[in-house]
Amino acid sequence: MNTQPSTALYSDLSGYYDLMCADINYQQQSDCVRRLHQMFGSEGKTHLDLACGTGPHVRFFIDNGYESSGLDLNQPMLDLAKQRCPEAQFSLQNMCDFVVDEPYDLITCFLYSIHYSGSLEQLRACIERVHAALKPAGVFCFNAVEKKLINNDSFVRHSVEHEGSHFVFKSGWFYGGNGDKQALKLSIEKTTNKVTEEWHDDHPMVAVGFDELTALLAPYFDVTILEHDYDKLLPWDNASGNAIFTCVKR
The missing domain is CATH 3.40.50.150 (Vaccinia Virus protein VP39)
Known part of the structure; x- marks a missing residue:
């Protein structure tokens, strides 16, 4: 990983x-x-x-x-x-x-x-x-x-083949319930020759x-x-x- x-x-x-x-x-x-x-x-x-x-x-x-x-x-x-x-x-x-x-x-x-x-x-x-x-x-x-209608358990997912690798992309909103901060949670999986690399990131964003x-x-x-x-x-x-x-x- x-x-x-x-x-x-x-x-x-x-x-x-x-x-x-x-x-x-x-x-x-x-x-x-x-x-x-x-x-x-x-x-x-x-x-x-x-x-x-x-x-x-x-x-x-x-x-x-x-x-x-x-x-x-x-x-x-x-x-x-x-x-x-x-x-x-x-x-x-x-x-x-x-x-x-x-x-x-x-x-x-x-x-x-x-x-x-x-x-x-x-x-x-x-x-x-x-x-x-x-x-x-x-x-x-x-x-x-x-912000009041964000479902923290809801994610969008799709996959694609590119240059011999299989990619899986996943994203979803997260809001803690208070204040003006939310996050966009992103993950990427890249599988090449049965070896999988993963990237995970939380992008800070304004909640409004x-x-x-x-x-x-x-x-x-x-x-x-x-x-x-x-x-x-x-x-x-x-x-x-x-x-x-x-x-x-x-």
Whole structure:
């Protein structure tokens, strides 16, 4: 068994990130957010993706006529994103403290990455930065998880074959029940020639209730909360633990 620290998971294993996310329908997510932008925003086509990772969402936005760019904290991820989207601009920045040269029509943050803000204070800073980086009536779209509805026993698991190895990826939320700290628990198993290596990691993330999140957004945005369904645009039912937030700059 080989257990790697957190930094290794997203640096040394950055090449496996797309395998870890192989069950994610990036096109479906991107298409949905483009529909939301058409409904709530302007006809502008400038786009910034926060925590863009290896750039799959950016790729779909570019292919649909957007001038798209991304930022992330991990340079190996950005190197892969640049290979995927050579025409895009990528920058090594923290989404809670980023600056832009020109404002955008649309800013996105997929895959619950808004929670990487880490604390309510940093989440507020991220919201302020996004507001400053948007054009008038610009749209900020992201998904989030309601801390009070996290099931610590629920995990998502998938496996994939790659270059002669068998990978098993597992992820799940953990919330202790109090405060603004939760964790994303990740594990990766790689089996090659019957030898298995394992990586385990807990990513610290900010825990927030949707009422708290709405209150943080309200001074800056008109907020619409939708069910976490990328095919059907339905109002949030106030009961499910995941939602899509569509926010229009005031």
